[in-house]
Amino acid sequence: MSGDANPRPAGEGTTSRARLDRGRGALGPALELVHTGRAPTRSVLTAELGVTRATAGAVAAELEALGLIRVDARPGAAAGSQGRPSHRLELAEEGPVALAAQVHADGFRAALVGLGGRIVATTPSCEAVDADPAKVLGAAMDAGADLLRRTGRRCVGAGLAVPSAVTEPEGLALNPLHLAWPVGAPVREVFAERVRAAGISGPAFVGNDVNLAALAEHRHGAGRGARDLLCVATGHRGVGGALVLDGRLHTGSSGLALEVGHLTVNPEGGPCHCGGRGCLDVEADPLALLTTAGREPGPEGSLLHQANELIREEYGDPVVRTAAEALIDRLGLGLAGLVNILNPDRIILGGLHRTLLDADPDRLRAVVADRSLWGRSGGVPILACTLDHNSLVGAAELAWQPVLDDPLGALSAA
Ligand SMILES: [Zn+2]
Known part of the structure; x- marks a missing residue:
C-alpha cells in the first residue's frame, strides 16, 4: 500500500x-x-x-x-x-491501519487494526510494566513501528487504552491504581511524544480501557444496535464501567463518568484503595475470586487468566463454586444499582465478569432482576462481550475517528 x-x-x-x-x-x-x-x-x-x-x-x-x-x-x-x-x-484487504496499544496491570501489547475492527497483526504480550510511562509507551510504540515496517501498511494514527480514568481535556491518568505510574501522569502528552519518536505519522489518542472496550463492542461486537449500552468489565485488576449513548461514549463533564468500580457492594467488605470499603473494584475482580476461593495467586499467567481458568476448570469444586457465586451476587448488586440509575437497554460484561456470566447466567440475571426496579419489569438483556482484545480494538477506533468523520480530509492531510 x-x-x-x-x-x-x-x-x-x-x-x-x-x-x-x-x-x-x-x-x-x-x-x-x-x-x-x-x-x-x-x-x-x-x-x-x-x-x-x-x-x-x-x-x-x-x-x-x-x-x-x-x-x-x-x-x-x-x-x-x-x-x-x-x-x-x-x-479493502490491504488498506490503512491504526496502531493500537493497551497497557494493563500485567503487561502491554501493540497491534495494527484495520477498518471493521480487524486485528491485522499484534506483538506478543509483554509482561512487565515500568513505573515510568514514557518507557512503557516507548517500548510499545517501537514494537508497533516494527509491525508497520514488516507489513508495509499505511498508518492513520495511534490509540492507547489504559486502566485508569483519563481526564478531559488534559489527558491525565487520574487513578492508575494497578500500575506503578504516578497519579495524574500526563499520559496523552507522553504517548504523543513516543508516537512521534517512533516515527509514526498521524494523531495520537488515549482512553480508559473499559470505555474503549465498550466502544469497540458497540461498533463490532455484542453491543451492536443497542441504544443505551452499559458495559461492566474487570481488567486484569479492578472493575470498570462504560456507557455508550446513541453511538457515542458518555464520558461525563471531564472524562470521569462511570467509575463503577467504587460502588459499594459489600458493606462488610475489605478496604479499597479509594479509601472506601467493599467496593466492586476489590470485591469482584480476579484477585477477589482467587482470595475468596482460598487460592494464592500463582507466578504463571496474569491474575485474570488464573481466575478465568479456576472457574472454567474447577467449577465442580464446591469451594470454587461458592466463591464464584459470592462474586456473582456482588456483581449483580452493583449492576442492579446501575440499572436503576441508567436504565440501559443492554448490559455487556467483559473480562472475569463474562466468565462469571457464562458459569451461571440464571443466577446473575436473577440477582439483577430482584434488586433493580427497572430490571424486574421485562428484564435487561445481559450478554457477554464477544470481541477478542476489545480494548485494543477500541483504542484503534479513536485513531480511526478522524478518518470516519472526514475520509478525504484525513487521508489527504497525512
Ligand atoms: Zn473503592
Whole structure:
C-alpha cells in the first residue's frame, strides 16, 4: 500500500465530479456504515444514506479510490435485498491501519487494526510494566513501528487504552491504581511524544480501557444496535464501567463518568484503595475470586487468566463454586444499582465478569432482576462481550475517528 492519497484519477468526467461534490458530506457516514457492517451492498448503502443511486455509486467509488473499501465489480444477488442485484461492498484487504496499544496491570501489547475492527497483526504480550510511562509507551510504540515496517501498511494514527480514568481535556491518568505510574501522569502528552519518536505519522489518542472496550463492542461486537449500552468489565485488576449513548461514549463533564468500580457492594467488605470499603473494584475482580476461593495467586499467567481458568476448570469444586457465586451476587448488586440509575437497554460484561456470566447466567440475571426496579419489569438483556482484545480494538477506533468523520480530509492531510 503506497502512501499516495491522490483522491481521484486524472481525467475523470465533470458529471461524476459534480455527483461527488454533492456526496462529499456522505463519505464519512458511508464509511462508517461499511466499517460497522451495516452496508454490505451498494443498494443498502443508497437506502441508508438516503441519496440517489448515482451519488451512492460516486461515494463508494471515492472510498475505493482512497484505498478504504472494495466495490465488487460484478453485481450479485444480495441476501436480504429486494431481488435487484447489487454491488457488494467490502473493506479493502490491504488498506490503512491504526496502531493500537493497551497497557494493563500485567503487561502491554501493540497491534495494527484495520477498518471493521480487524486485528491485522499484534506483538506478543509483554509482561512487565515500568513505573515510568514514557518507557512503557516507548517500548510499545517501537514494537508497533516494527509491525508497520514488516507489513508495509499505511498508518492513520495511534490509540492507547489504559486502566485508569483519563481526564478531559488534559489527558491525565487520574487513578492508575494497578500500575506503578504516578497519579495524574500526563499520559496523552507522553504517548504523543513516543508516537512521534517512533516515527509514526498521524494523531495520537488515549482512553480508559473499559470505555474503549465498550466502544469497540458497540461498533463490532455484542453491543451492536443497542441504544443505551452499559458495559461492566474487570481488567486484569479492578472493575470498570462504560456507557455508550446513541453511538457515542458518555464520558461525563471531564472524562470521569462511570467509575463503577467504587460502588459499594459489600458493606462488610475489605478496604479499597479509594479509601472506601467493599467496593466492586476489590470485591469482584480476579484477585477477589482467587482470595475468596482460598487460592494464592500463582507466578504463571496474569491474575485474570488464573481466575478465568479456576472457574472454567474447577467449577465442580464446591469451594470454587461458592466463591464464584459470592462474586456473582456482588456483581449483580452493583449492576442492579446501575440499572436503576441508567436504565440501559443492554448490559455487556467483559473480562472475569463474562466468565462469571457464562458459569451461571440464571443466577446473575436473577440477582439483577430482584434488586433493580427497572430490571424486574421485562428484564435487561445481559450478554457477554464477544470481541477478542476489545480494548485494543477500541483504542484503534479513536485513531480511526478522524478518518470516519472526514475520509478525504484525513487521508489527504497525512
Ligand atoms: Zn473503592
